[in-house]
Amino acid sequence: MSEIYASPLFGIVLCIFSFEIGLWINRKTRSPLANPLLIAIAICIAVLQGFAIPLESFQQGGQIISMFLAPATVALALSIYSQWEVLKKNFLPILAGTLTGSLTSIVSVLVLCKLFGLSDELTASMIPKSVTTPIAMEISKQQGGIVSITVAAVIVTGIIGAVIAPALIKLFRVKNPVEAGIAIGTCSHALGTTKALELGEVQGAMSGIAIGVAGMITVLLTMFL
Template identity: 60%
Template sequence: MDNIYQNPLFGIALTILAFQIGLYLNRKTKNALVNPLLIAIALIITTLQVFDIPLEAYQKGGNIINMLIGPATAVLGYSIYKQVKILKKYFLPIFAGCLFGSLASIGSVYGLCKLFSMKNSILSSLIPKSVTTAIAVEISEQLGGIPSITVAIVVITGVLGAVLGPFLIKLFHFDHEVVQGVALGTASHAVGTSKAIELGEVQGAMSGIAISVSGIITVILSLFLM
């Protein structure tokens, strides 16, 4: 069994299987709370604990999947290209939404961490919570944060955004497709974008734009925190 666990294919296969189970349950229940990513995380953790599998063994395949985060984010550029006319038309509102969304994200983290007297390393780890993992980890390391905490909070933020996003959109009557996409992409990065794509092609494209723009804005803002 050790030979199986040490094979990188084990981590890859376990991840794909867990996510497929999550997708199946999500489609069956049609409930936003039954999030495929959240279910996959729970199943993987449970499997590792029950069978006493070292995290390092799983990570041999998990790290290969992590390498695909950057290319997967870049692929969103195709959907953005298809909606370039809308981007030109709403450029200023999109930029403003990303700017103030990023400011709200960083400001809330900074304020709460100072309020509860948290260590600077924790503050630095939480600052990039609303940008995609590839960018968030780099920002965290530059600020002196703990990358593992950053990855965890980025996942939590994304899942919460994907689960609560559609509900908040209905609650506050955000009917415009561009508004929906920018809100999800700015607040909950790639996971939110996956939900935006379900809402519509325009929402998905705008959310993809928001990921890139918010990421750049967060990098620039973080320079003032160093």
Template identity: 60%
Template sequence: MIEAVTTSPLFGIVLCIGTFQIGRWVQKKTGLTLANPLVIAILLCIGVLLIFDIPYEDFAIGGDIVNMMLGPATAVLALNIYNQYAVLKRHFVPVLVGCTAGSLFSLASVLLLCRLFRLDEAVTAALLPKSCTTPIAVGIAESHGGIAAITMVAVLVTGFIGAVCAPLFAKLMHVTEPVAEGLAIGACSHALGTTKAAELGEVQGAMSGIAIGVCGLITVVAALFL
């Protein structure tokens, strides 16, 4: 009976959605930045699989369906850019320069550190796009022979750090301009950071969303030359 349930695609889908909703509830109740819904969902999913000794392959039947939706979800970012067209037009040069600088610095710093610690090419390729949103990052990593699992973890850790530390970094660097703050968060910590940017203000959230799409495009192009 249990095997019939866990091998159904609905099991993975319901577990992903259910744990994420629990994460949202915990964050809403606690108000803690550390209580990130995605991180809570991941930990709960791992806990369920371990406690009930459910093979990852069974979970992946439905989990892969959820994962498949990452691509369309990323494409929807274009809608956010369109909705904020007036803001983008007004700040086009700062957006382009800021996103280019953020993307190139991210790639260069990761490449430098990987060379410094003598990591192999597969790991290096997996870590390079860590500041992009997951579908774009995985696509870049796989096209360069990187390990997708490492890329996903790197993206998650980067986003989580950005979501937690963004307000502190903005305060330390005396960044008070909403446009600059939003661009910085989106360029460094993609979707997870954008959730925090949206809490800081409407403009910050919008600019962070724009930065995700623009930085993704810049990183894709830049990665061709690495």
């Protein structure tokens, strides 16, 4: 049995099957709380804990999947290209909205970490929580943070955004699809964008744009910390 765990295929197959189960539950329940990624994470943890499988064995396959993070993010360019005219028409509002969202994210982290007395290392780990994982990992390294904590913070932020974004859009009566997309992408990166794509093509494209712009802005802002 240990030979199965030692194979990189174990981690890959476990991730794929866990996510497929999450998708099936999400389709059946149609509840925003039944997020496929959240369910997949819970299943993976349960399997690893239940069978006492070392994390290192799972990581052999997990690292291969991680290689596709950057290409998957770049693939969002397709939806952006399809909404090129919308982007040109709303360039300044998009830039202003993304800048405001990124600045708010960083300032809120700094204030809350100071309020709860967290160390500089943990603070640095939490700062890039609202940008996509490849960018967040590099920012965390440069700021002296703990990359594993950064990844966890990014995932939690994305899941929360994907779950509550539709409700917040209704609550604050956001009618403009460009505004909705930029807000989701800036706050909850690629995971939020998956929900934005469900809301509409424009929302998904604008959210994809916000991922890249917010990432660049966050990199620039953290240079002054």
